[in-house]
Amino acid sequence: MTNRILAHWPWAVGTILLALVVHLATVILLPGFIMNRTLAALTRSGGYNMLHHQARATSESHGVVRPSPDLLYSTCPYDLSHGPLLVRARVPTGTYWSVSAFDANTDNFFVRNDLQARNGEVAFIIFPPPYPDDRPYPHDVQQVWSPTLRGLVLFRTLINNEADLAEIDSARRQASCQTYRPGP
Numbered sequence: 001m002t003n004r005i006l007a008h009w010p011w012a013v014g015t016i017l018l019a020l021v022v023h024l025a026t027v028i029l030l031p032g033f034i035m036n037r038t039l040a041a042l043t044r045s046g047g048y049n050m051l052h053h054q055a056r057a058t059s060e061s062h063g064v065v066r067p068s069p070d071l072l073y074s075t076c077p078y079d080l081s082h083g084p085l086l087v088r089a090r091v092p093t094g095t096y097w098s099v100s101a102f103d104a105n106t107d108n109f110f111v112r113n114d115l116q117a118r119n120g121e122v123a124f125i126i127f128p129p130p131y132p133d134d135r136p137y138p139h140d141v142q143q144v145w146s147p148t149l150r151g152l153v154l155f156r157t158l159i160n161n162e163a164d165l166a167e168i169d170s171a172r173r174q175a176s177c178q179t180y181r182p183g184p
Contacts, residue, residue: 031106039077039150048079048150051177056159072169076153076177080128080146084137087124087153089175091117092168096158101126104148125180126153136182153177
């Protein structure tokens with residue numbers, strides 16, 4: 001039995017090495033590939049550093065991974081190569097709401113929800129790596145650093161009552177996502 005195992009050790013080692021390469025490729029390369037495809041699809045209809053409001057999800061929706069028909073989605077694909085991104089949103093009352101930021105590797109690095117919103121609003125600036133410069137930035141916004149130059153900001157709002165759909169949709173359309181240009 002031992003001789004038989006020793007006779008096939010190259011195949012066993014080869015199989016283990018192949019499994020390791022496939023695993024590492026999946027863990028390291030697949031997230032970036034997924035985000036690149038997502039950003040390419042989202043920017044076809046407008047570009048980077050601007051909000052894209054998705055239609056209500058149906059069984060045919062594919063803009064957001066596994067969308068829920070009970071949520072309204074807005075996305076902001078970002079590119080920080082031209083400066084930081086300023087994000088502001090009014091949070092609708094009486095329903096769940098969240099904003100999340102994802103880097104180019106699909107890693108989530110920032111989240112806020114309706115319970116964490118101060119005075120019904122959320123405002124933050126996403127800075128490119130490594131850190132911001134010495135220019136003045138608004139003091140009423142939270143500073144966040146993205147690990148990568150490109151990524152995605154995703155807004156989700158729960159439609160907890162169909163009668164409130166128009167109000168919820170109006171609130172989400174008041175959000176902004178744009179390259180921040182500080183004054184002199």
